[in-house]
Amino acid sequence: MKAVYTFSLMTLHMLFRRRTLWGILLVILLALAGIASVPSFDVSNQGRFILDFGLFGIELGSLLLALGLAANLYPRDKETRTLMPLVAVPLSRWQYLLGRFFGAAIVQAAALLVTCLGLMLILLFHKLPVPGDLLPATLLIIVEGWFLLSTVFFFSFFASPPLNWPLTTMLFIVSQMSVSEFTGLLPSAPGLMRVLRMILPHADVFHIKDPIAHGFSIEPVYFLIAVFYGLCYSAFMLSLALAVFRGRDLK
Amino acid sequence: MKSIVTVCLSAVALVFFTGCRTDYDIEEVAPAEFLESSGGGEHVHEEFAAAEDSSTVDEHMEESHAGHVHDAGARNHGTQWFFNQPWAAPFIWGKLLRDAVIFLLLAVAVFVVSGRRKRK
Numbered sequence: 001m002k003a004v005y006t007f008s009l010m011t012l013h014m015l016f017r018r019r020t021l022w023g024i025l026l027v028i029l030l031a032l033a034g035i036a037s038v039p040s041f042d043v044s045n046q047g048r049f050i051l052d053f054g055l056f057g058i059e060l061g062s063l064l065l066a067l068g069l070a071a072n073l074y075p076r077d078k079e080t081r082t083l084m085p086l087v088a089v090p091l092s093r094w095q096y097l098l099g100r101f102f103g104a105a106i107v108q109a110a111a112l113l114v115t116c117l118g119l120m121l122i123l124l125f126h127k128l129p130v131p132g133d134l135l136p137a138t139l140l141i142i143v144e145g146w147f148l149l150s151t152v153f154f155f156s157f158f159a160s161p162p163l164n165w166p167l168t169t170m171l172f173i174v175s176q177m178s179v180s181e182f183t184g185l186l187p188s189a190p191g192l193m194r195v196l197r198m199i200l201p202h203a204d205v206f207h208i209k210d211p212i213a214h215g216f217s218i219e220p221v222y223f224l225i226a227v228f229y230g231l232c233y234s235a236f237m238l239s240l241a242l243a244v245f246r247g248r249d250l251k
Numbered sequence: 252m253k254s255i256v257t258v259c260l261s262a263v264a265l266v267f268f269t270g271c272r273t274d275y276d277i278e279e280v281a282p283a284e285f286l287e288s289s290g291g292g293e294h295v296h297e298e299f300a301a302a303e304d305s306s307t308v309d310e311h312m313e314e315s316h317a318g319h320v321h322d323a324g325a326r327n328h329g330t331q332w333f334f335n336q337p338w339a340a341p342f343i344w345g346k347l348l349r350d351a352v353i354f355l356l357l358a359v360a361v362f363v364v365s366g367r368r369k370r371k
Contacts (some may be wrong), residue, residue, distance in 0.1 A: 094362070154299050179276035205337050205347060214333075225347050226254040232358070239293035239358040 011073075018090055020068045025111050028061035030120045035236025036122045047128035048213045051186045054119045055137055055209035058112060062145030063172050065111055069104045070152040071168075073160040076244075081129035084250060093245050097153065104149055110144045133212045136223055143230035144206040148172060157244040162202060175203040201233050276334045277343060285340065 012217045015021055077083040087096055116138035124128050142196065151171055155164045183193040183199075205226045208218050337343060 007307040034311040063308050094366075136361065178278070198322065202337070202347075202350075207336065208338050210333055210339055216339075217340075218338055222341075224342060225344050225351070226337070229351040229354075232355040236354040236361075239365075243361050246365045 003095050004102065006094065007091060008035060008102035008106070011100050012106055012150075015069055015104060015107045021065075021107060021111060023063050024061070024068045027064070028057065028111075028115050031057050032115065032118050032122055034128060036077060037053060038111055039127065045121060050119075050128065051131065051134070052209055052213040054122070055134075055141070055212070057119060058115050058119065058138065059141050059207075061115055062108065062141050063169065065108045065170055065223065065246070066104075066145055066148035067153050067165050067214040069108060070083055070100070071156055071164045073100050073104070073163055074153070078250070087250065094242050097226045097242050101149065101153060105146050106143050112138060112142050112145060127166025131212050131215075133208065133218055136218065137208050137212050140208060140223070140226055140230070143227050143234075144203060145202075146229050147201060149236065150241065154241040154244065155236050157241055157248060162250055172202070172203070174232040175201045178204070188219065202229075205229055239248045277337070277340045280343060280346075281335070281340065282342060285342070286333075 032054055035057055036050050038049075074083070077086070077212075083096075087093055091099065098110060106124060116134065120130050120134065148168060152168050155167045177185075177197075179194065179197050183190045186193050207222075207244040210216075211218060333339070337347065
C-alpha cells in the first residue's frame with residue numbers, strides 16, 4: 001500500500017499544478033455567486049432558493065471536476081510513455097489505478113469542500129442562516145463525485161477524452177432517473193430496461209438538498225447507508241476499470 | 252474483449268441474485284399508507300364526497316388543493332415528489348444496503364477474476 005500512497009501523492013501534486021482544477025473551481029464559485037444574485041421572485045425564502053440551486057451547482061461541479069481531473073490522466077500517461085516504466089517495475093496495474101484514483105479523489109473532495117465554504121459565505125453575506133446539514137449534504141456530493149470519478153477512469157481505458165465526456169455525462173443523467181422514467185425511454189423492452197436500471201447507480205440516494213432547504217432533518221443512519229452505497233458502487237466501477245486496464249496491451 | 256466478457260458476466264451475475272430482482276423505485280415498492288400519506292392516493296375531502304357529478308368533484312378538488320394547507324404533521328397535496336425520495340423512505344434503506352453489499356462482492360469477484368486471467 002506504500003506504493004499506492006506515494007503514487008497518489010504524486011498524482012495529487014500533479015493535479016494541483018494543473019490549471020484545469022483552478023479553472024473549474026473558479027467557474028463553480030462564479031456560478032454560485034450568480035445563483036445568489038438571482039432574485040427568488042415568488043419563492044418565499046431566498047435562503048431556500050440559494051441552498052437548493054447552490055447544492056445543485058456543486059453537484060454539477062463534481063461532474064465537471066471528475067471529467068476535468070481524470071478524463072485524460074491515462075491517455076496522457078500512455079501518450080507521453082510515462083506509463084510503461086511505471087507499470088513495468090515499481091507499480092502493478094491495480095496500484096497505478098488506485099494511486100491515480102486516490103490522488104484525484106482527494107483533489108476533487110478538497111475542491112468541493114471549497115465550494116461548500118463558498119456557499120456558506122454567500123449565505124452569510126446575504127445575512128441568511130447556514131443550515132447544519134450543509135456539510136453532510138456536501139459530503140454526499142463528494143461521494144457521488146467519487147463514483148463519477150471511477151466512471152471516468154472506467155471509460156478512459158477504452159475511450160478517448162472527447163468521448164469520455166459525453167459518456168460520463170450520459171451516465172450521470174441516466175442515474176438520476178427513476179425506474180419508471182428509465183423504462184419509459186424504451187417502452188417496447190421494459191424487461192431489458194429494468195435490468196439495465198438495476199445495474200446503473202441510483203444517484204438520487206445522494207440528494208438531500210430538498211430536505212435541507214425546507215428545514216427537514218436527515219436520519220444519521222441514512223447518511224451512513226448512502227455513503228456506504230456510494231463507496232461500494234465506486235469500488236465496483238473501479239474493479240471494472242481494472243479489468244479493462246489489465247486486458248490492455250500497452251505496446 | 253476479455254474485459255467486455257467480464258463486464259457482461261458481472262451484469263448477468265447481478266440479474267441472477269434473487270434478492271436483487273426487485274429495484275427500489277419508491278413509487279413501486281412503497282406501502283399503501285406511505286403513498287396515501289404523501290397525497291398519492293388523492294383522497295376526496297368530506298365536503299366533496301357527497302357530490303354526484305365526478306367532474307364537479309374534480310373541479311372542487313383542484314380549487315381546494317390549490318388553496319388549503321393541511322395541519323402540521325399531515326402532508327399537503329402535490330408533495331409526492333418531495334417525499335418519494337430515498338431519504339424520506341426508510342422502507343428502501345434495507346434494499347440500498349443489499350445493493351451496496353452485492354456491488355462490493357461483485358467488485359471483489361471482478362478484481363480476483365481479472366487478476367487470475369492475467370497470471371495465466
